[in-house]
Amino acid sequence: MKKRLVLLTPGPTPVPPEALELMSQPIFHHRTPQYQAIFGRVSQELKKIFVTKNNVYTLTSSGTGAMEASVVNFLSPGDKVIVAHAGKFGERWVQLAKQYGMTVLEIKAEYGRAVAAETIAETLKKNHDIKAVYTTLCETSTGVCYDIQLIAQATASSDAILIVDAISGLGADRMPQDEWGVDVVVSGSQKALMLPPGLAFLSVSDKAKKKMAEAKCPRYYYDLRLYEKALTSSDTPFTPALTLVLALEATLKILLTNGLEAHLNDTAQLAEATRAGVKALGLSFFAKERPSNGLTSIEVPAGVDGSKLVKIMRDEKGVTMAGGQGSMKGQIFRMAHMGFIGQEDLRIGFSVLTETLNALGYRCDAQKVLDAFNDVAGSKKVKQ
Amino acid sequence: MKKRLVLLTPGPTPVPPEALELMSQPIFHHRTPQYQAIFGRVSQELKKIFVTKNNVYTLTSSGTGAMEASVVNFLSPGDKVIVAHAGKFGERWVQLAKQYGMTVLEIKAEYGRAVAAETIAETLKKNHDIKAVYTTLCETSTGVCYDIQLIAQATASSDAILIVDAISGLGADRMPQDEWGVDVVVSGSQKALMLPPGLAFLSVSDKAKKKMAEAKCPRYYYDLRLYEKALTSSDTPFTPALTLVLALEATLKILLTNGLEAHLNDTAQLAEATRAGVKALGLSFFAKERPSNGLTSIEVPAGVDGSKLVKIMRDEKGVTMAGGQGSMKGQIFRMAHMGFIGQEDLRIGFSVLTETLNALGYRCDAQKVLDAFNDVAGSKKVKQ
Numbered sequence: 001m002k003k004r005l006v007l008l009t010p011g012p013t014p015v016p017p018e019a020l021e022l023m024s025q026p027i028f029h030h031r032t033p034q035y036q037a038i039f040g041r042v043s044q045e046l047k048k049i050f051v052t053k054n055n056v057y058t059l060t061s062s063g064t065g066a067m068e069a070s071v072v073n074f075l076s077p078g079d080k081v082i083v084a085h086a087g088k089f090g091e092r093w094v095q096l097a098k099q100y101g102m103t104v105l106e107i108k109a110e111y112g113r114a115v116a117a118e119t120i121a122e123t124l125k126k127n128h129d130i131k132a133v134y135t136t137l138c139e140t141s142t143g144v145c146y147d148i149q150l151i152a153q154a155t156a157s158s159d160a161i162l163i164v165d166a167i168s169g170l171g172a173d174r175m176p177q178d179e180w181g182v183d184v185v186v187s188g189s190q191k192a193l194m195l196p197p198g199l200a201f202l203s204v205s206d207k208a209k210k211k212m213a214e215a216k217c218p219r220y221y222y223d224l225r226l227y228e229k230a231l232t233s234s235d236t237p238f239t240p241a242l243t244l245v246l247a248l249e250a251t252l253k254i255l256l257t258n259g260l261e262a263h264l265n266d267t268a269q270l271a272e273a274t275r276a277g278v279k280a281l282g283l284s285f286f287a288k289e290r291p292s293n294g295l296t297s298i299e300v301p302a303g304v305d306g307s308k309l310v311k312i313m314r315d316e317k318g319v320t321m322a323g324g325q326g327s328m329k330g331q332i333f334r335m336a337h338m339g340f341i342g343q344e345d346l347r348i349g350f351s352v353l354t355e356t357l358n359a360l361g362y363r364c365d366a367q368k369v370l371d372a373f374n375d376v377a378g379s380k381k382v383k384q
Numbered sequence: 385m386k387k388r389l390v391l392l393t394p395g396p397t398p399v400p401p402e403a404l405e406l407m408s409q410p411i412f413h414h415r416t417p418q419y420q421a422i423f424g425r426v427s428q429e430l431k432k433i434f435v436t437k438n439n440v441y442t443l444t445s446s447g448t449g450a451m452e453a454s455v456v457n458f459l460s461p462g463d464k465v466i467v468a469h470a471g472k473f474g475e476r477w478v479q480l481a482k483q484y485g486m487t488v489l490e491i492k493a494e495y496g497r498a499v500a501a502e503t504i505a506e507t508l509k510k511n512h513d514i515k516a517v518y519t520t521l522c523e524t525s526t527g528v529c530y531d532i533q534l535i536a537q538a539t540a541s542s543d544a545i546l547i548v549d550a551i552s553g554l555g556a557d558r559m560p561q562d563e564w565g566v567d568v569v570v571s572g573s574q575k576a577l578m579l580p581p582g583l584a585f586l587s588v589s590d591k592a593k594k595k596m597a598e599a600k601c602p603r604y605y606y607d608l609r610l611y612e613k614a615l616t617s618s619d620t621p622f623t624p625a626l627t628l629v630l631a632l633e634a635t636l637k638i639l640l641t642n643g644l645e646a647h648l649n650d651t652a653q654l655a656e657a658t659r660a661g662v663k664a665l666g667l668s669f670f671a672k673e674r675p676s677n678g679l680t681s682i683e684v685p686a687g688v689d690g691s692k693l694v695k696i697m698r699d700e701k702g703v704t705m706a707g708g709q710g711s712m713k714g715q716i717f718r719m720a721h722m723g724f725i726g727q728e729d730l731r732i733g734f735s736v737l738t739e740t741l742n743a744l745g746y747r748c749d750a751q752k753v754l755d756a757f758n759d760v761a762g763s764k765k766v767k768q
Contacts, residue, residue: 009413011623023627024408027580029393029704060446060582062622065605099604190623196411198444198582198625218601220483221449238446239395239574241582241625243407320413 006348009322010295010336012190019247030242040234045252050203051176057227059200060241063167063188066200069222070163076216077101079131084115087139088325112288117150124158132161137169141325143287143297145173152181161208172294172338183208192338194251198241268293270337273377280372286332294338301362306330319352392733393706394679394720396574403631414626424618429636434587435560441611443584444625447551447572450584453606454547460600461485463515468499471523472709496672501534508542516545521553525709527681528671529557536565545592556678556722567592576722578635582625652677654721657761664756670716678722685746690714703736
C-alpha cells in the first residue's frame with residue numbers, strides 16, 4: 001500500500017488536486033489571447049489577497065528574487081534603510097541591502113520575539129534621511145508575526161516606505177495592504193497560495209512608485225517598471241512559469257471561495273487548534289509573543305534529539321514537519337497550518353508526533369492531544 | 385471532439401507525458417534526502433547536455449535571469465565587453481551589459497545573418513582590455529546559428545571569456561562546451577529540454593570562475609558562488625521550482641536515451657525535412673546563412689498578412705507557430721523542430737500551413753509539401 005504522505009512544512013505546502021491537474025495539461029504558448037485572458041484574471045484576483053488597489057506583479061523566481069527586486073527598485077547605493085529583524089529571513093534583508101551598498105540600521109529582537117514597532121518609530125523620528133523600512137510579516141524561521149499595522153503608522157508619517165516580506169504570511173496572517181498603508185508587499189507561490197515554488201509576487205504603492213522612478217540601483221530582470229508596463233496588456237516582460245500561473249487561477253478560486261476574511265478566519269482557527277494540541281502535549285512554544293497563524297514553532301523537549309524527531313516522522317511515518325534553521329537547528333520544529341493544509345492533515349501530524357515523541361522517551365497522551373485539537377478545530381467545520 | 389493542439393513555437397515546446405505526470409504528483413519538501421538525490425542526479429545528467437565537466441547550476445528563473453547572472457558574476461562596472469549580435473535576443477545582452485555600467489563594443493550583423501567570428505577575433509586583437517564576449521548560439525528571433533567554435537578560438541587565445549546564450553540552442557544545435565572552449569553557457573527549460581518555463585541553467589569554466597572571484601557587480605539571488613557551494617550537497621541556495629526539477633529528470637532521460645549525439649542528429653534531420661517542406665512550398669528562408677536546427681524562420685510571401693496567417697492557424701486550426709518579433713513582426717513566421725516535437729507534429733503543421741496559405745491567396749500544393757518533408761524525414765525513423 002502506498003504510504004499516505006502528509007506535508008506540514010511552511011513551504012512548500014500541499015497543492016490542491018485541481019491545481020495539480022492543470023499543471024499536467026499539454027502546454028500552450030504564453031503570447032496568446034488565451035493565456036493573457038487567464039493572466040489578466042489572475043492578476044486581478046491577486047489584488048484581493050493583497051487587499052490592495054495596486055497592481056500585483058508576477059515574477060518567475062523564488063521569493064528571494066522578489067526580495068532583491070524590493071531593494072534594487074526603490075533605492076540607490078548609499079541610501080540609509082532600517083531593517084527590523086528577529087530571524088533568518090529578516091537577516092536576508094540585511095544581506096541584500098548591504099550587497100547593494102546601503103547603509104543599514106538594524107533593529108533586532110531575539111529569535112522568538114517580534115520586532116519593536118516603537119523603536120522603529122523612534123529611529124524614523126531621529127533619522128529623517130531613512131528611505132525605507134524592511135521587515136517581515138511572518139518570520140518563517142521562528143513562527144512570529146510582527147505588528148505591521150503599528151510599523152506602518154510610523155512609516156506613513158515619514159518619507160520612508162515600508163517593505164514587508166509576506167512570503168509565508170500573505171493569505172495566512174491578516175495584513176490589508178492599503179488599509180494599513182504598507183508600501184511594498186512581497187510574496188511567494190509555495191506558502192498560503194498553495195502552489196509549488198517558482199513564482200513570486202510584488203505589490204507596490206504610489207508612494208513607493210515615486211521612489212522607483214528615482215532609484216539608481218542597476219536592474220533588468222527584476223526591473224518592476226517593465227512588469228508594470230507589460231501588465232497593461234496582461235503580459236510579463238519575460239517568459240513566465242506559465243503552468244504555475246494556470247494552477248494559480250485554481251488555488252485563488254479555492255482560497256477566495258468565501259472571501260479572504262473567511263479563509264483567514266479558518267486558518268486562524270486551525271492555528272488555535274494546533275496551539276491547543278501543542279499545549280496538551282506539554283510542549284513550549286518557541287514564539288514568545290504574537291504567534292503566526294501560518295505555522296507554529298515548538299521547542300523540542302529536553303532529552304529529545306530534535307533532528308531525529310523530524311527525521312523519523314518524515315522517513316518512517318510519512319509526515320514532514322520543518323526543523324529549526326541556523327542556531328535553532330535541533331532546538332525547535334515547526335508545523336504549518338496555512339494554505340490547503342486541513343484538519344485531517346494536522347490530526348495525522350499530531351498522531352505521528354505523539355507516537356514519535358513517546359518512542360524517543362518523552363511521555364505524552366495521543367488521545368488527550370487529539371481531543372484538545374478537536375475541541376477547537378471541531379467547533380466549526382473548517383478546511384476539512 | 386477535443387481539438388488536437390500542436391505547439392510548434394520555439395519555446396515553450398511540447399512537454400512529454402512522463403514529465404506532465406510527474407508534475408501532477410503530490411508535492412514534497414526540497415530540503416530532504418529524497419529531493420537531493422534527484423537533484424544530484426539531474427545536475428550530473430545536465431553535464432551530458434552541455435558536454436562539460438563543469439558544474440551546471442540550476443536557477444529558478446526565466447532564461448533572461450540567467451543572462452543577467454552571466455553579466456553580474458563575471459564583470460565589474462566599467463569593464464569593456466564585446467556583444468556580437470544580429471537579433472532580438474542578442475540585443476538583450478547589450479541592454480543588460482549597459483544596465484550594469486559596462487562599456488559595450490557592438491559587433492552587429494543584419495537580422496537573418498550570423499555574426500562574423502573574424503571581426504570578433506580582430507577586435508580582441510586590437511583591444512587587450514576586453515573582459516568578455518557575449519553572443520548567442522541560436523538567435524531565436526531569426527533562426528540563425530552562429531559559429532561559436534570559431535568565436536571560441538578567438539577568445540581562447542585572449543584574456544576574454546566567451547559567454548553564450550544557448551537558451552534555445554542547447555540540445556538542438558551542436559556546441560560541446562569543453563571541446564570548443566566556451567566559458568559560460570546559459571540555457572532555459574522550455575526549449576530543447578522539453579519542460580515548461582521556470583528553470584534556467586548555467587555552466588561555468590575555470591577561466592570564467594577566476595573572473596567570478598574578481599567581479600564587483602552587486603548580486604545576491606544570482607550570485608553563482610552560492611549555487612556552487614550549495615551544489616556540493618546537491619542543494620540550491622534558494623527554494624527551487626522543484627516540480628520542474630522532478631520533471632527534468634524525465635525529459636533528460638528521453639533526450640539522452642541514445643546519447644546526446646543521436647538526439648542532435650534526429651533534430652538535424654527533422655530540421656532538414658522541415659527546410660525541404662518549406663522549399664516545396666516555394667517560400668524563402670529568413671536565415672540567409674547557417675540555419676539553426678532548432679527552428680526554421682520563413683518569410684511570409686508577398687500579399688499574405690503574416691499576423692493573420694499565424695492567428696488563423698492558432699485560433700481556428702489549433703497549430704501554434706511563432707510570428708516575427710520587433711521589426712520582423714508580420715514579415716516572418718517560425719516553426720520549431722526541437723525537443724519533443726516530432727514528425728507527426730510537423731506533418732500536421734505543414735498540412736495546416738498549406739491550407740491556410742491557400743485560403744489567404746498563396747497557391748501551394750499540400751501533397752507536394754508533405755512528400756518533400758517525408759522524403760527527408762522518412763528515410764530514418766526519427767522522433768515519430
